[in-house]
Amino acid sequence: MSTAQTGKKARDVMHEGVQCVGEHDSLRTASQMMCDLGVGALPICGDDDRLKGIITDRDIVVMCCAQGRDIDQTTAGELARGLVWVDADASIDEALFTMEEHHIKRLPVIESHRLLGMISEADLAKELSDTKLAEFVHRVYALD
Template identity: 75%
Template sequence: MDTSGVAKTVQDVMHQGAECVGEHDSLRTAARMMRDLSVGALPICGDDDRLKGIITDRDIVVKCCAEGKDLDSTMAGELAQGLVWVEADHSVEEALQKMEQHQIKRLPVIRDRRIIGMITEADLAKELPDSKLAEFVHRIYAHS
């Protein structure tokens, strides 16, 4: 991938702060948090305040509702997936590569082993040249 035009760090382009749903919180709690925060994904943090994974609104629908599971008794940690993240001081290019490699549209950002934000395809759309953004979108959605 061409690196021209990408000199910023992940921290420069990410959404600051990220509320975690606890690994022992119910999926109903996660869904309400997503609604209240107007987001489609939440990082899942453990009792040790460390990232355990990420859960999306689609995960809740497909892996809980469609399977007939109970939103109140199914815990967010049961659906934790994709322990993929990027360090805040790493390049946007590295975030792009991780997102492409893992076919994900949102990536938690870590500093000192704690989540400090999220970088999304919308964040990238604001920062990347059109040609680079088109290449990213093609690689992410080509296998969806």
Template identity: 75%
Template sequence: MTTGGAEKRARDVMHPGAACVGEHESLRRAAEMMRDMSVGALPICGDDDRLKGIITDRDIIIKCCAEGMDLDRTTAGELARGLVWVDADTSVDDAITQMEEHQIKRVPVIENRRLVGMISEADLAKGLPDDQLAEFVHRIYAGA
């Protein structure tokens, strides 16, 4: 899968300025942040401001609500999963390959050991040719 021409980098297609939910913050706070930002996933950052994982709206529903856990007492860090990320200078092709290999629809982008953005399906839809986007969607959902 190639983007053609000058190779695009993760920084070229990412949504900059991703906000983190703190690893000690409640799932209710994470859900409120998702609602307020109209997103379905948040990176989880530790006290050291480093990426600890990612949490999705689905994680909150399946792993907390459906299990009868308390949204106010369960922390984002308790549900942190998957520490898959890409460097800002990673080629878009390599970022897509990572997303496909791990069957994920969003990936944090790191630069100088700090979170600088996220790549989601929507970001890819804006930055990729239709045929490449279709191939990505097929690969992600084929494994689901």
């Protein structure tokens, strides 16, 4: 699925102004941030201001609530999982490939070791043709 003709980079399609939840913040704090921001996922940043992972609303439900863990005592960092990201100057094709390869719907965009923004399905919907978007969705949601 090539979008090379657009010449756009990850920085051109991401949304900026991404807020992080701290790795030591509780899942209640993360949940409240998601509610306030109207998002279903948050990047997790460490004390060193570096990206540590991403937490989703589903992660909180499945890996905390359903397991009987305390939402006030469990930290975002405890649920941080595989760190996948793309450089701000990467092509859209590279970002799409990364998302498809890892079956993820949100991709942090990094510049100089700092979180610059996020690419989501909604961001891609604005940039890709209907056919390319359908191919992307099929690949992301496909089972290995």
